[in-house]
Amino acid sequence: MPMNWFITGASSGIGRALALELAMQGCSIALFARSADKLEALAKEVEAAGGKALALPGDVRDAEAVVAAVQKAEAVLGPLERAAAVAGLATISPFLEQTAEQAREMIETNILGAVHLAHAVLPLMVARRRGRLCVVASILGRMGVANMSVYAGSKFALLGFAQGLRGELRGTGVGLTVVCPATVETPFLDKAGRTHLPRQDRFLPRLTPERVARAIVKAVENRKRMVTLPWMARLSMRLHELFPATFERVFYWF
Numbered sequence: 436m437p438m439n440w441f442i443t444g445a446s447s448g449i450g451r452a453l454a455l456e457l458a459m460q461g462c463s464i465a466l467f468a469r470s471a472d473k474l475e476a477l478a479k480e481v482e483a484a485g486g487k488a489l490a491l492p493g494d495v496r497d498a499e500a501v502v503a504a505v506q507k508a509e510a511v512l513g514p515l516e517r518a519a520a521v522a523g524l525a526t527i528s529p530f531l532e533q534t535a536e537q538a539r540e541m542i543e544t545n546i547l548g549a550v551h552l553a554h555a556v557l558p559l560m561v562a563r564r565r566g567r568l569c570v571v572a573s574i575l576g577r578m579g580v581a582n583m584s585v586y587a588g589s590k591f592a593l594l595g596f597a598q599g600l601r602g603e604l605r606g607t608g609v610g611l612t613v614v615c616p617a618t619v620e621t622p623f624l625d626k627a628g629r630t631h632l633p634r635q636d637r638f639l640p641r642l643t644p645e646r647v648a649r650a651i652v653k654a655v656e657n658r659k660r661m662v663t664l665p666w667m668a669r670l671s672m673r674l675h676e677l678f679p680a681t682f683e684r685v686f687y688w689f
């Protein structure tokens with residue numbers, strides 16, 4: 436059944452692919468990100484693909500802007516049944532070369548952005564006893580790696596936030612799904628600085644945003660708690676949880 440979605444980070448990469456995937460299912464989608472021009476162009480693509488779209492330019496770091504956008508989405512599209520916190524960014528470089536401003540931008544966007552979306556949509560969903568929030572984290576929310584320490588910290592925070600929130604949502608009829616992808620080929624990598632990606636990254640197959648988008652839809656509709664992809668990343672994260680010191684010794688040896 437086509438649902439009403441609200442997506443942050445819809446102007447590019449995974450969020451954009453998610454909007455187009457949902458459009459093919461006839462969903463109505465509120466598109467939120469800062470780049471108004473990209474959202475307007477995507478809204479036309481969504482409509483052409485069979486969906487309904489509403490472009491809502493804004494910054495996830497601004498809690499009031501997120502609340503206003505969610506209210507506008509409900510007024511135009513109807514009750515939101517799904518909300519996806521996809522907006523995020525990174526600076527990939529050695530920690531000592533990063534500025535406080537770069538760290539603040541990652542933490543405010545990646546964790547507070549999701550908190551702001553949850554604050555905006557959950558009261559509405561809980562009142563209706565229906566809905567699901569999806570948070571796009573990363574495998575780096577399960578294992579920190581060199582050159583991505585602050586980014587990993589923001590994604591670990593996101594996993595902790597989601598886990599705690601899931602406990603509070605018990606019995607409300609509202610669910611929460613976390614999606615943890617490995618590296619995805621999107622504009623994120625160039626913006627973040629792909630030259631400093633940990634070299635071990637080459638051992639995992641690169642995901643496409645379309646594949647991650649399909650995984651998000653499947654995980655949400657199957658009410659999954661957490662999904663990590665691809666399977667090699669899932670196995671690696673499990674091994675790291677079981678044998679952290681040995682895993683890290685082998686990981687940095689390569």
Ligand SMILES: NC(=O)c1ccc[n+]([C@@H]2O[C@H](COP(=O)([O-])OP(=O)(O)OC[C@H]3O[C@@H](n4cnc5c(N)ncnc54)[C@H](OP(=O)(O)O)[C@@H]3O)[C@@H](O)[C@H]2O)c1
Pocket residue numbers: 443444445446447448449450467468469470471473493494495496521522523524544545571572573574615616617618619620621622623624626644
């Ligand atoms: N690519 C990867 O390798 C990878 C792997 C695992 C997890 N992830 C996570 O997946 C999510 C999406 O990443 P992606 O690869 O699709 O990156 P992307 O192509 O760079 O897209 C990021 C999206 O976030 C939006 N955004 C950034 N800051 C924002 C802000 N302050 N307010 C509103 N929107 C903002 C961007 O739009 P505007 O610039 O227009 O605002 C854009 O739509 C992120 O949370 C990322 O951490 C990515």
